[in-house]
Amino acid sequence: xxxxxxxxxxxxxxxxxxxxxxxxxxxxxxxxxxxxxxxxxxxxxxxxxxxxxxxxxxxxxxxxxxxxxxxxxxxxxxxxxxxxxxxxxxxxxxxxxxxxxxxxxxxxxxxxxxxxxxxxxxxxxxxxxxxxxxxxxxxxxxxxxxxxxxxxxxxxxxxxxxxxxxxxxxxxxxxxxxxx
Amino acid sequence: xxxxxxxxxxxxxxxxxxxxxxxxxxxxxxxxxxxxxxxxxxxxxxxxxxxxxxxxxxxxxxxxxxxxxxxxxxxxxxxxxxxxxxxxxxxxxxxxxxxxxxxxxxxxxxxxxxxxxxxxxxxxxxxxxxxxxxxxxxxxxxxxxxxxxxxxxxxxxxxxxxxxxxxxxxxxxxxxxxxxxxxxxxxxxxxxxxxxxxxxxxxxxxxxxxxxxxxxxxxxxxxxxxxxxxxxxxxxxxx
Numbered sequence: 001x002x003x004x005x006x007x008x009x010x011x012x013x014x015x016x017x018x019x020x021x022x023x024x025x026x027x028x029x030x031x032x033x034x035x036x037x038x039x040x041x042x043x044x045x046x047x048x049x050x051x052x053x054x055x056x057x058x059x060x061x062x063x064x065x066x067x068x069x070x071x072x073x074x075x076x077x078x079x080x081x082x083x084x085x086x087x088x089x090x091x092x093x094x095x096x097x098x099x100x101x102x103x104x105x106x107x108x109x110x111x112x113x114x115x116x117x118x119x120x121x122x123x124x125x126x127x128x129x130x131x132x133x134x135x136x137x138x139x140x141x142x143x144x145x146x147x148x149x150x151x152x153x154x155x156x157x158x159x160x161x162x163x164x165x166x167x168x169x170x171x172x173x174x175x176x177x178x179x180x
Numbered sequence: 181x182x183x184x185x186x187x188x189x190x191x192x193x194x195x196x197x198x199x200x201x202x203x204x205x206x207x208x209x210x211x212x213x214x215x216x217x218x219x220x221x222x223x224x225x226x227x228x229x230x231x232x233x234x235x236x237x238x239x240x241x242x243x244x245x246x247x248x249x250x251x252x253x254x255x256x257x258x259x260x261x262x263x264x265x266x267x268x269x270x271x272x273x274x275x276x277x278x279x280x281x282x283x284x285x286x287x288x289x290x291x292x293x294x295x296x297x298x299x300x301x302x303x304x305x306x307x308x309x310x311x312x313x314x315x316x317x318x319x320x321x322x323x324x325x326x327x328x329x330x331x332x333x334x335x336x337x338x339x340x341x342x343x344x345x346x347x348x349x350x351x352x353x354x355x356x357x358x359x360x361x362x363x364x365x366x367x368x369x370x371x372x373x374x375x376x377x378x379x380x381x382x383x384x385x386x387x388x389x390x391x392x393x394x395x396x397x398x399x400x401x402x403x404x405x406x407x408x409x410x411x412x413x414x415x416x417x418x419x
Contacts, residue, residue: 019257026249031241039239048244052252059256069226074233081236085201124234142200143232144239149202164202171196171228178231 002028007072015062026055029073033080040084040146050087054080085146127177135170138163187224195224200232250313250328253417258315258324312386316353316393316414318343323412325368327353327391329378336376338368343411345370345395352396354406355382355389362392367400387418 007028013021033054037047057079065075128136141147153163197203198211215221312329323343329336345351353376354362365376395408
């Protein structure tokens with residue numbers, strides 16, 4: 001298992017234009033990043049396109065990593081997630097939205113998912129558990145599936161402003177819980 | 181910062197919504213415009229990102245197909261920085277092959293020797309399943325061919341992404357190992373994509389090969405060595 005500091009070191013080498021470090025970084029992280037993109041896009045070909053685009057951004061912007069206050073995996077996952085969401089929103093039409101809703105997972109992580117979760121993840125998942133089930137699903141749908149307010153409002157069949165009020169309250173509850 | 185009483189609750193909420201990608205395109209653009217002037221907003225976004233990042237732990241890893249890395253490296257590094265020296269190397273063997281008929285005769289003998297049937301070479305275990313990529317490009321990009329070699333099958337997938345053969349001419353692909361004369365992999369298909377086979381005696385040290393494309397008569401070089409202009413070259417990279 002490649003450690004966070006290994007990945008940090010690879011990114012700093014990539015920032016200097018080290019192609020072999022770039023290749024190592026790809027080998028160490030591409031499977032996770034493809035998982036992230038696939039979760040948003042639900043389509044392997046699109047997700048692989050996004051993976052390629054993600055690493056092109058990593059090559060270009062690696063020198064900006066050190067100043068952004070994120071762990072290296074968080075930074076990489078954020079790029080992959082945002083690139084996937086951009087792709088989703090650039091291409092989707094109404095029927096795609098329906099597909100996304102259909103494949104949205106049920107409330108809460110499966111036992112298997114919980115088993116692999118780190119202690120950090122257990123903290124936020126513990127706090128998520130304190131939310132009502134549908135609020136929790138909405139937050140998970142936003143983070144993991146890249147759903148916007150508009151998508152979530154359609155999914156839960158509530159007005160957009162209602163969804164926004166729900167989510168804002170949920171985010172405040174989460175922040176307070178995490179700060180404890 | 182979390183406890184900063186000066187941060188308006190509205191900004192904190194917007195930053196979280198922005199980080200989670202809940203906002204519409206217009207709202208995102210408006211927030212980004214504000215963020216340009218306000219580093220504090222950027223910090224609030226990073227806080228939300230860090231807060232939610234552990235949720236990604238539950239996402240299962242998915243191994244990408246090997247073609248993704250090949251295409252990525254070809255896109256980013258297709259024009260090898262060593263292009264000049266590659267051209268020089270190709271120039272050297274061209275000079276050797278055309279300056280003297282004696283040399284050409286020697287080469288013909290060597291090619292015959294090299295292609296003589298022998299015991300089937302054992303693929304080194306380390307290279308079994310390995311993939312190699314080469315972007316074979318002209319100096320001015322008038323011809324670009326992506327070649328991907330799969331050590332499992334010995335096949336070379338070629339994809340011509342720019343340029344084509346001159347009318348009534350063919351493009352022939354060559355592999356050069358060190359200072360040895362080029363060995364033909366065959367004529368490139370007329371279509372954009374196709375498959376050629378890497379001769380078995382070149383499969384031992386694929387990553388040291390140089391690939392080159394020459395302009396030849398239809399059907400390929402009649403002599404077994406390049407007879408026309410060398411149009412494009414590329415180094416092979418282990419992926």
